[in-house]
Amino acid sequence: MQPKPIDTPQTQQAFVNWFRNSSPYIHAHRKRTFVISFEGEALLSTDFAHHVHDFALLNSLGIRLVLVHGIRPQIDERLQQLNLEPRFHQNLRVTDAQALECVKEAAGLVRVEIEARLSLGLANSPMAGAKIRVISGNFVTAKPLGVIDGVDYLHTGVVRGIDSDAIHQQLSQHNVVLISPIGYSPSGEVFNLSAEQVATEVAIALHAEKLILLTEQDCCDPLHNRSVAQMTTQEAISFLAQHTTLAHAIRRPLLAAITGCKAGIERVHLINRHHDGALLLELFSRDGIGTLISSDPFESIRPATLKDIAGILELITPLEQQGILVKRDREKLEMEITDYIIIERDGMIIACTALHVLPNAAAGVIACMAVHPNYQKGARGNRLLEYVTKRAKTQQLMTVFVLTTQTEHWFLERGFITADFAKAPATLKSRYNPQRNSKILVKTIG
Numbered sequence: 001m002q003p004k005p006i007d008t009p010q011t012q013q014a015f016v017n018w019f020r021n022s023s024p025y026i027h028a029h030r031k032r033t034f035v036i037s038f039e040g041e042a043l044l045s046t047d048f049a050h051h052v053h054d055f056a057l058l059n060s061l062g063i064r065l066v067l068v069h070g071i072r073p074q075i076d077e078r079l080q081q082l083n084l085e086p087r088f089h090q091n092l093r094v095t096d097a098q099a100l101e102c103v104k105e106a107a108g109l110v111r112v113e114i115e116a117r118l119s120l121g122l123a124n125s126p127m128a129g130a131k132i133r134v135i136s137g138n139f140v141t142a143k144p145l146g147v148i149d150g151v152d153y154l155h156t157g158v159v160r161g162i163d164s165d166a167i168h169q170q171l172s173q174h175n176v177v178l179i180s181p182i183g184y185s186p187s188g189e190v191f192n193l194s195a196e197q198v199a200t201e202v203a204i205a206l207h208a209e210k211l212i213l214l215t216e217q218d219c220c221d222p223l224h225n226r227s228v229a230q231m232t233t234q235e236a237i238s239f240l241a242q243h244t245t246l247a248h249a250i251r252r253p254l255l256a257a258i259t260g261c262k263a264g265i266e267r268v269h270l271i272n273r274h275h276d277g278a279l280l281l282e283l284f285s286r287d288g289i290g291t292l293i294s295s296d297p298f299e300s301i302r303p304a305t306l307k308d309i310a311g312i313l314e315l316i317t318p319l320e321q322q323g324i325l326v327k328r329d330r331e332k333l334e335m336e337i338t339d340y341i342i343i344e345r346d347g348m349i350i351a352c353t354a355l356h357v358l359p360n361a362a363a364g365v366i367a368c369m370a371v372h373p374n375y376q377k378g379a380r381g382n383r384l385l386e387y388v389t390k391r392a393k394t395q396q397l398m399t400v401f402v403l404t405t406q407t408e409h410w411f412l413e414r415g416f417i418t419a420d421f422a423k424a425p426a427t428l429k430s431r432y433n434p435q436r437n438s439k440i441l442v443k444t445i446g
C-alpha cells in the first residue's frame with residue numbers, strides 16, 4: 001500500500017484556481033501560430049531543459065510552434081578554439097570565410113542538440129509521452145547585408161524570403177518547426193543571419209498570432225528601474241529614442257518587436273528567460289510577467305455594447321453585494337447599455353461607469369463607477385471621469401451629478417462639490433433612495 005502524498009488544501013485549491021483561470025487561454029491559443037526565438041546563451045544554461053518542457057507542453061496544447069535559435073556564443077567559442085578574433089561592426093558580426101565555417105558548425109550542433117532534447121521521452125521526465133516531431137529545412141532565403149560605412153559584412157546576410165507554405169504544411173501536421181539563423185541564396189551561398197530578424201520575418205510571413213522573444217534580461221525602464229509591462233509600437237519607438245544607452249540584449253529584441261508590429265503581428269512578447277516558467281506565466285495568466293508590445297493599446301476605453309453585459313455584471317456584482325453600488329439587474333443594464341463606458345484589458349472588463357442624461361435639465365448623473373480591485377490606483381477612475389465629462393460636454397450638459405455613499409472624497413478631490421438636494425432636478429430626485437442616504441455631489445462642466 002502506498003501512502004498518499006501530503007498536499008495541503010490551500011495548495012490544492014491554488015492549483016485548481018490556477019488551472020481554471022488558465023483555461024480561457026488554453027482555448028484561445030489552440031491552433032494559433034507562435035514563433036519563439038531564444039539566444040544561443042539559453043542552450044548553454046542548465047535550465048534550458050525547463051524551456052524544452054514548456055515548448056513540448058505548448059505543442060501538446062495544439063499551438064503551432066516555430067522555434068528560432070541563436071548561435072552567437074557557440075560561434076565565438078569556435079573562433080576562440082581557432083585563435084581567431086570575432087569581428088563586429090555596429091554590434092553585427094562580420095562573417096568572413098573562416099567565421100562562416102564556425103557559423104555552419106555551430107548551427108548544425110545547436111540544431112542537433114535541440115532536436116535531441118525535444119526527442120527525450122524518459123518515463124520519469126516531464127517529457128514522458130510527448131511524441132514531438134521536429135522539422136528543420138531550407139525555409140529561409142537570404143542575400144548579403146553588403147557594405148555599410150565602408151565595412152563589407154561578407155557572409156553576414158539579411159532575410160530575403162521565407163517559404164511560408166512549406167512551414168505551414170509542417171505546422172498543419174502538428175510538427176514543431178526549428179529554424180537556425182542561416183539562410184541560403186538561390187546561387188547556393190550560405191549566410192549568417194540574426195536570430196531575431198529570422199524570427200520576426202518568419203512570424204510576419206506566417207501571419208503568426210504571436211512573436212515571442214526570450215531575452216537575456218528584463219525590459220526595464222531605466223528611470224524607474226521597473227520592468228515595463230506593455231507598450232504600443234509608438235511607445236516602444238519613443239522608449240528606444242529616449243534611452244539610447246539600453247543594453248543590446250534588450251535593444252535588439254525591441255527593434256525586432258517594432259518591425260513585427262508595424263508589419264501586422266498583433267502581439268510581440270519580450271520575456272526574460274531567466275524566470276522559471278516565464279513562458280507559461282506570460283501565455284496563461286492575464287498580466288503575464290514579460291513586456292507586451294502591440295500595435296493597438298493593450299487596454300482600451302470605449303463605449304459598452306450588449307456583448308459587454310456579462311463582464312460588467314462580473315465587475316459590479318461584488319460592489320453591489322457590499323452596498324457600494326446600487327443593485328442593477330440584467331434587463332436594466334440592457335436597456336441603458338449605451339450610457340455605459342468600459343475599460344477593457346486583454347478581453348476582460350476591468351472598469352466601467354455610466355452617464356445617464358437627466359431629461360429637461362441639461363444635466364447628467366454619473367453612475368456605476370467601478371474599477372476592479374486588482375487595477376485600482378492606476379488612474380483608471382480618472383480616465384473614466386475624463387471620458388464621461390467629454391461625453392457630457394458633447395451632449396451639451398451643463399452639470400453632472402453623482403450619488404455616492406462611500407466615495408464622496410474621491411469626487412470632491414476631482415472638483416465636485418456638495419449639491420443642494422432641494423435645488424436638484426426633479427428627475428434626479430426621483431432616482432434618490434432615502435434609505436441609501438447617499439451624498440449628492442455636482443460639478444459644473446458647461
Ligand SMILES: CC(C)(COP(=O)(O)OP(=O)(O)OC[C@H]1O[C@@H](n2cnc3c(N)ncnc32)[C@H](O)[C@@H]1OP(=O)(O)O)[C@@H](O)C(=O)NCCC(=O)NCCS
Binds near residue numbers: 325369372377409
Ligand atoms: C473609486 C474608484 C472608482 C477609483 O478608481 P481608481 O482607478 O483606483 O482611481 P484613481 O487611480 O484615479 O485614484 C486613486 C486615488 O483615489 C483614492 N480613493 C479610492 N477610493 C476612494 C474613496 N472611496 N474615497 C476617497 N479616495 C479614494 C485612492 O486612495 C487613490 O488616492 P491615493 O493614491 O492618494 O491614495 C475605485 O476605487 C473603485 O472602483 N472603488 C469601488 C467602487 C466605488 O466606490 N465606486 C464609486 C461609486 S459612486
